[in-house]
Amino acid sequence: MPTTVIIGAGISGLQCASAFLRLGHTVTILEREEDVGGVWLRYTAFNVQVPREFFRFPDFACPPELEPEEYPTGRSLLRYIIAYAHKNQLYRHIIFRATVTRLHRLSGQWQCFFDLRTDRGGGGGGGGGGAPPVAGRGAGLASGGFGSSADGFAMTPQQHRITADYLVVATGLHSAPYMPLIDVRPGGRFWDSDT
Numbered sequence: 001m002p003t004t005v006i007i008g009a010g011i012s013g014l015q016c017a018s019a020f021l022r023l024g025h026t027v028t029i030l031e032r033e034e035d036v037g038g039v040w041l042r043y044t045a046f047n048v049q050v051p052r053e054f055f056r057f058p059d060f061a062c063p064p065e066l067e068p069e070e071y072p073t074g075r076s077l078l079r080y081i082i083a084y085a086h087k088n089q090l091y092r093h094i095i096f097r098a099t100v101t102r103l104h105r106l107s108g109q110w111q112c113f114f115d116l117r118t119d120r121g122g123g124g125g126g127g128g129g130g131a132p133p134v135a136g137r138g139a140g141l142a143s144g145g146f147g148s149s150a151d152g153f154a155m156t157p158q159q160h161r162i163t164a165d166y167l168v169v170a171t172g173l174h175s176a177p178y179m180p181l182i183d184v185r186p187g188g189r190f191w192d193s194d195t
């Protein structure tokens, strides 16, 4: 079964997860916050600039009981995103408090290194808190505590590494960009697209 790691549990990461699950992949989402929602975890009092019918999941209309305004607030959107994650049973695939720090490509696989926060505050409305953060979660998972990873990268005791066939970076517009150590320039070894 192909394995896919998705970084980010905002709108984009959750939809990608649903799509890959439908394809039969084993999916793990790494999210640094304590719940799904991305920007809408913080911008609760702001509204989107488009009417609600233009800002929705294609396969999940907003349930009437959530009563979104014509231009939904972040608070309404967050409830809607959490409902989407529950409906598609995505929480079981998410490792929260996991900040990805480094990506590496080795022997045709993605290696994704992440730090795990062990504080247990909050947990949000959706189920981010409570579950054991890493134990038994995700295929291809290795925990730190040993001096270095198999490919020689140093790992601290807080670091973990997950290996996957496919990688999706869904970290949004509001994060500092990070370029992995691969050649993705046109003509480079991993460039196989006209896009």
Ligand SMILES: Cc1cc2nc3c(=O)[nH]c(=O)nc-3n(C[C@H](O)[C@H](O)[C@H](O)COP(=O)(O)OP(=O)(O)OC[C@H]3O[C@@H](n4cnc5c(N)ncnc54)[C@H](O)[C@@H]3O)c2cc1C
Pocket: 007, 008, 009, 010, 011, 012, 013, 030, 031, 032, 033, 037, 038, 039, 040, 043, 046, 047, 048, 049, 050, 055, 098, 099, 100, 101, 170, 171, 172, 173, 174, 175
């Ligand atoms: C006030 C406001 C109004 C907006 N209005 C509109 C609108 O009208 N129409 C529209 O199309 N868009 C609008 N947007 C843009 C909005 O950002 C997108 O619509 C959408 O929510 C982005 O989703 P995303 O999943 O791509 O990114 P995000 O919601 O940013 O999610 C990215 C996720 O990745 C996680 N992450 C980042 N780095 C790491 C890391 N290293 N390790 C682990 N996790 C990480 C973050 O914690 C976050 O949860 C608006 C944004 C704001 C703030």
